[in-house]
Amino acid sequence: MYSKRITILNKTGLHARPASVFVGEAGKFEAKITLNKLDENGRTVKSCPAKSIVHLLSMALSKGTSIELAAEGPDESQAVDTLTDLIAGGFGEL
Numbered sequence: 413m414y415s416k417r418i419t420i421l422n423k424t425g426l427h428a429r430p431a432s433v434f435v436g437e438a439g440k441f442e443a444k445i446t447l448n449k450l451d452e453n454g455r456t457v458k459s460c461p462a463k464s465i466v467h468l469l470s471m472a473l474s475k476g477t478s479i480e481l482a483a484e485g486p487d488e489s490q491a492v493d494t495l496t497d498l499i500a501g502g503f504g505e506l
Contacts, residue, residue: 414489415482416496417450422505425474430503431465437498438462443485445495447471450478462495 420426426434438445445462449471460467462481473479479499483491 413482413484414492415480416492417454417478417480418496418499420473420475420477420479420499421502423475424505425477426468426471428469430505431468433503434495434498435463435465435468437495438491441483441485441487441491441494443483443488443491445481445483445491448480448482449473450480452478454478456480 422430447460447462447468448456449458451457458471460471462468481492481495483489485491
Protein backbone atom coordinates (compact mmCIF):
# COMPACT_ATOMS: atom_id res chain seq x y z
CA MET A 413 0.00 0.00 0.00
CA TYR A 414 1.16 3.50 -0.86
CA SER A 415 -0.38 6.74 0.40
CA LYS A 416 0.09 10.50 0.56
CA ARG A 417 -1.66 13.36 2.32
CA ILE A 418 -2.59 16.63 0.66
CA THR A 419 -4.86 19.62 1.22
CA ILE A 420 -7.58 20.73 -1.21
CA LEU A 421 -6.49 24.09 -2.66
CA ASN A 422 -9.34 25.01 -5.00
CA LYS A 423 -11.37 28.03 -3.91
CA THR A 424 -14.64 26.13 -4.42
CA GLY A 425 -13.29 22.77 -3.25
CA LEU A 426 -13.64 19.55 -5.17
CA HIS A 427 -16.86 20.41 -7.00
CA ALA A 428 -18.31 18.62 -10.06
CA ARG A 429 -15.76 19.59 -12.74
CA PRO A 430 -12.56 18.80 -10.83
CA ALA A 431 -14.22 15.72 -9.33
CA SER A 432 -14.95 14.49 -12.84
CA VAL A 433 -11.34 15.06 -13.87
CA PHE A 434 -10.13 13.33 -10.70
CA VAL A 435 -12.33 10.25 -11.22
CA GLY A 436 -11.30 10.09 -14.89
CA GLU A 437 -7.63 10.01 -13.92
CA ALA A 438 -8.22 7.51 -11.11
CA GLY A 439 -9.97 5.20 -13.58
CA LYS A 440 -6.79 4.91 -15.65
CA PHE A 441 -5.11 2.89 -12.92
CA GLU A 442 -5.49 -0.75 -12.02
CA ALA A 443 -4.86 -0.14 -8.32
CA LYS A 444 -7.70 0.13 -5.83
CA ILE A 445 -7.63 3.79 -4.76
CA THR A 446 -9.27 5.15 -1.62
CA LEU A 447 -9.74 8.78 -0.65
CA ASN A 448 -9.83 9.45 3.10
CA LYS A 449 -11.12 12.73 4.51
CA LEU A 450 -9.06 13.70 7.56
CA ASP A 451 -9.94 15.71 10.66
CA GLU A 452 -7.71 18.38 12.17
CA ASN A 453 -5.75 15.66 14.01
CA GLY A 454 -5.07 13.70 10.82
CA ARG A 455 -7.55 10.93 11.61
CA THR A 456 -9.82 9.52 8.94
CA VAL A 457 -13.42 10.68 9.35
CA LYS A 458 -14.84 9.46 6.04
CA SER A 459 -13.61 7.29 3.15
CA CYS A 460 -14.70 6.59 -0.40
CA PRO A 461 -13.51 4.81 -3.53
CA ALA A 462 -11.64 7.34 -5.67
CA LYS A 463 -13.13 5.97 -8.88
CA SER A 464 -16.74 6.88 -7.96
CA ILE A 465 -17.87 10.44 -8.70
CA VAL A 466 -21.04 10.00 -6.63
CA HIS A 467 -19.07 8.94 -3.57
CA LEU A 468 -16.42 11.59 -4.16
CA LEU A 469 -18.98 14.42 -4.35
CA SER A 470 -20.67 13.12 -1.19
CA MET A 471 -17.42 13.75 0.70
CA ALA A 472 -18.01 17.55 0.51
CA LEU A 473 -14.31 18.36 0.11
CA SER A 474 -14.01 22.12 0.54
CA LYS A 475 -10.93 24.33 0.33
CA GLY A 476 -8.52 23.55 3.15
CA THR A 477 -9.76 19.99 3.69
CA SER A 478 -6.96 17.52 4.35
CA ILE A 479 -7.20 14.19 2.59
CA GLU A 480 -5.17 11.05 2.21
CA LEU A 481 -5.00 9.09 -1.02
CA ALA A 482 -4.17 5.43 -0.55
CA ALA A 483 -3.75 2.83 -3.27
CA GLU A 484 -3.06 -0.86 -3.41
CA GLY A 485 -2.14 -2.64 -6.60
CA PRO A 486 0.51 -2.93 -9.29
CA ASP A 487 0.52 0.80 -10.15
CA GLU A 488 -0.24 2.14 -6.66
CA SER A 489 2.58 4.67 -6.37
CA GLN A 490 1.99 6.07 -9.86
CA ALA A 491 -1.75 6.39 -9.13
CA VAL A 492 -1.27 8.25 -5.84
CA ASP A 493 1.49 10.49 -7.21
CA THR A 494 -0.55 11.40 -10.31
CA LEU A 495 -3.68 12.19 -8.30
CA THR A 496 -1.85 14.24 -5.66
CA ASP A 497 -0.11 16.21 -8.44
CA LEU A 498 -3.53 16.88 -9.96
CA ILE A 499 -4.83 18.21 -6.63
CA ALA A 500 -1.66 20.24 -5.99
CA GLY A 501 -2.08 21.84 -9.41
CA GLY A 502 -5.61 22.93 -8.54
CA PHE A 503 -7.12 21.17 -11.58
CA GLY A 504 -6.13 24.20 -13.64
CA GLU A 505 -8.32 26.51 -11.54
CA LEU A 506 -5.61 28.22 -9.46
